[in-house]
Amino acid sequence: MKFSILAPGGIARKMAEAVSGLDSVERYAVASRTYEKAKAFADEWGFEKAYGSYEEMLEDPEVELVYVASPHSHHYQYAKMCLEHGKHVLVEKAFTVNAAQAEELIRLSEEKGLLLTEAIWTRYMPSRRMIDELVESGVIGEVTSLTANLGYVLDHVERMQNPELAGGALLDLGVYPINFAMMVFHSEIRDVTSAAVMSPKGIDWMNSITLTFEDGKMAVLHSNMLAQTDREGVINGSKGYIEIQNINNCEEIRVFDLDRKMTARYQVPEQINGYEYEVTACQKAIESGRVECDEMPHSETLKVMKLMDKIRGQWGMKYPCE
Numbered sequence: 001m002k003f004s005i006l007a008p009g010g011i012a013r014k015m016a017e018a019v020s021g022l023d024s025v026e027r028y029a030v031a032s033r034t035y036e037k038a039k040a041f042a043d044e045w046g047f048e049k050a051y052g053s054y055e056e057m058l059e060d061p062e063v064e065l066v067y068v069a070s071p072h073s074h075h076y077q078y079a080k081m082c083l084e085h086g087k088h089v090l091v092e093k094a095f096t097v098n099a100a101q102a103e104e105l106i107r108l109s110e111e112k113g114l115l116l117t118e119a120i121w122t123r124y125m126p127s128r129r130m131i132d133e134l135v136e137s138g139v140i141g142e143v144t145s146l147t148a149n150l151g152y153v154l155d156h157v158e159r160m161q162n163p164e165l166a167g168g169a170l171l172d173l174g175v176y177p178i179n180f181a182m183m184v185f186h187s188e189i190r191d192v193t194s195a196a197v198m199s200p201k202g203i204d205w206m207n208s209i210t211l212t213f214e215d216g217k218m219a220v221l222h223s224n225m226l227a228q229t230d231r232e233g234v235i236n237g238s239k240g241y242i243e244i245q246n247i248n249n250c251e252e253i254r255v256f257d258l259d260r261k262m263t264a265r266y267q268v269p270e271q272i273n274g275y276e277y278e279v280t281a282c283q284k285a286i287e288s289g290r291v292e293c294d295e296m297p298h299s300e301t302l303k304v305m306k307l308m309d310k311i312r313g314q315w316g317m318k319y320p321c322e
Contacts, residue, residue, distance in 0.1 A: 001283050002028035004063045006054055006078055007070035008041040011092060015067055015119075016045035018275035025279060028064075031057035054078060058085035065282055067119065068092060071159045072166035073321045076101040079116065083108045088115035090282050094171040097319055099305040106298045109291050115282060116291060116298070120179055123296040124277035127250035127268045128183060131235075134242055135184065139255055139264075141239030146184055148177035148247050149222040151206070151229030160225055161201060166319045168203030170196075170308060174223035178304055180233050180247045181211055181219035188214045189307065196315045209311060249274050 003025045005012050019025045027047040032038035035052030042050040051057035058066070058081060065088045068078045076096045082089045083105065095118040096102045109116035122128065135143055150173045159165040160172060191212040196204040206224040213219075222229070233244035240263070243254040255264040271277075281293045292298045312318070 001286065002026045002062055002064045003279065004029040004031070004057060004066050005041075005047070006031050006057065006066050006068050006082070007074075008032050008038060009069055012041070012067070012069040013045075014273055015069065015275050015279075016041070016047075018272050019279055020045060021272040022276055022279060024283060028062060029057050029060060054081060058082060058087060063087055065090060065115070065279075065286065067279075072097055072171050073164065073319065076105060079105050080108065083112055083114055083116065086112065086114065088282065088286055090115075090117055090119050090278060093118055093120040094166075094175045094308070095301050095305060097166050097171070097321060099302060099309050102302055102305045106302070109298075113289075113291060115286050115293075117278075117282060117285070117293045118296050118301045119275075119278050120175065120296060121249070121274050121278055122176060122179060122247065123183070123300075124281050124293075125250065125268070125271075125274060126277070127244075127253065128295075130253060130266060130268070131184070131242070131244065131250075134253065134255065134266075135235060135237075139239070140235065140237030140242055143184070143217065143235055143237045145218045145220070146181060146233065146235045147220045148180045148233040149224070149229045150174070150176045150231050150248055151222070151224035151227050153228055154225040155205070161199065161203065163201055163203050164320050166321065167201075168199075168317070169206055169223045169225040170204050170311065170317075173225060174204075174207055174209065174221070174311075175304065175308070176248055177219075177221035177223060177233075178209070178211075178307060180244075181221060182300065182303065184235055185211075185213050185215075185217045185219065187217065189303075190214045192307065192310055192314070194311045194314050196317070198315070198317070202317065204315065204317060207311075207315075211307075 038050035196207040
């Protein structure tokens with residue numbers, strides 16, 4: 001599969017590292033707004049071609065799958081451009097700025113029969129199945145609640161502070177605790193309550209979100225771009241609890257009983273850097289002629305986007321690009 005990158009920034013470097021370790025993926029093309037930047041990236045990571053405009057790369061008939069690694073504010077624009085040029089698309093999280101944009105892209109991908117999926121790596125990792133199997137095994141009894149958090153010191157990152165680039169903690173960090181909760185609890189969400197500490201520019205520096213599900217389960221979530229957090233997820237049950245060390249890239253899973261005694265611990269499989277799983281999922285889906293990946297179907301992407309729209313509505317937070 002001929003793999004290409006649109007917008008070779010920081011996160012694109014991680015993707016380039018991942019695909020460099022995949023024998024079934026050909027590092028084909030890189031496109032930036034300047035040829036010099038695209039060429040430097042292509043040379044560093046062994047991509048065959050470099051383009052000084054996105055349109056030029058998308059007109060290349062050899063390009064198969066495009067990874068969109070731009071800031072959130074431009075995901076919709078560039079993913080739509082890829083689809084209109086007949087390319088399969090892997091869009092970095094958060095998928096779009098809002099649900100309306102997501103719905104339009106999904107409709108377009110289905111009309112054209114092209115793969116479109118969200119690159120939220122935790123959905124594709126083997127640790128996801130490990131957690132599901134532990135919960136389903138009943139080792140911690142009936143599960144009733146969970147907590148999850150994610151925080152890094154990112155206030156120095158310009159795009160995170162910039163409303164024009166859809167900055168803030170929610171779309172960049174909060175999307176992970178939200179997805180964590182939705183992957184554990186498969187019921188519909190009945191109620192959402194949230195609060196945020198806003199920056200002078202009008203984006204959320206930190207937030208708290210409580211989700212109550214139709215079956216009575218509850219998730220308490222937090223994300224923060226001003227502080228380092230322990231990134232832990234805890235799933236609580238009637239016979240004990242499960243700790244996930246780092247919900248952003250699971251390092252270890254620990255099981256505890258009612259005496260808070262650790263009864264088991266599980267290591268995750270070795271990986272290149274974790275990004276490879278979403279690429280191999282895309283390859284499998286494309287080969288099967290599918291427009292979505294089983295790991296992150298369109299319906300789940302839409303649920304997450306609609307939920308984040310609702311949360312931002314509670315804060316009165318709107319991006320200039322909307």
